[in-house]
Amino acid sequence: MATCVIVGKALDMKWQNRPRGMPTISTFYGILIRMFFNDHAPPHFHARYGEFEATIDIGTLEVIQGGLPSRALNLVKEWAMMNREQLQEDWRLCRENTPPAKIEPLP
Numbered sequence: 001m002a003t004c005v006i007v008g009k010a011l012d013m014k015w016q017n018r019p020r021g022m023p024t025i026s027t028f029y030g031i032l033i034r035m036f037f038n039d040h041a042p043p044h045f046h047a048r049y050g051e052f053e054a055t056i057d058i059g060t061l062e063v064i065q066g067g068l069p070s071r072a073l074n075l076v077k078e079w080a081m082m083n084r085e086q087l088q089e090d091w092r093l094c095r096e097n098t099p100p101a102k103i104e105p106l107p
Contacts, residue, residue, distance in 0.1 A: 022046065025090055028079065028105030031072055035094045043091040047076045056080065058087045079106050 025045070026033040032048040043058040047068060054066040054073065061077050068076065080087060083103050090100035 023094075023100055025100050026079070026083075026103045026105050029072070029075055031068075031076060033076070033079070033103070035090055035100055037094050037097050039094065043088065045080075045087060045091075047072070058084065058091060075106060082106075 022034045022036050024032050024034050030049060034046045034048070036046070042064075044055050044064055045058065047054050047056055049068050049072040052066070052068045052072070054068045054076075055064040056062070056076065057064050058080070061080050063073070067073075086101065086103045090103070093100045
């Protein structure tokens with residue numbers, strides 16, 4: 001949750017138009033791929049499958065935190081390898097608090 005900074009008597013404008021939530025950039029085989037706005041480094045995305053969630057580094061495709069069943073993780077890594085440039089661009093957009101582009105799912 002973003003907190004507003006009070007500058008004099010006016011709100012700091014950088015927070016007024018800030019997107020909220022965690023946009024879903026792709027969905028396939030029951031897997032949701034998301035990114036937070038203005039998230040911490042390293043560049044990464046979040047994959048959710050049922051009750052499982054993993055944070056995955058875009059550069060290495062290694063799991064940073066959490067975990068997924070092996071089949072779901074293999075699908076996520078396959079998708080991410082095919083879309084690494086788009087993931088990097090979406091990361092850049094999210095760091096600027098700009099909505100990311102949707103990325104095509106696995107066929």
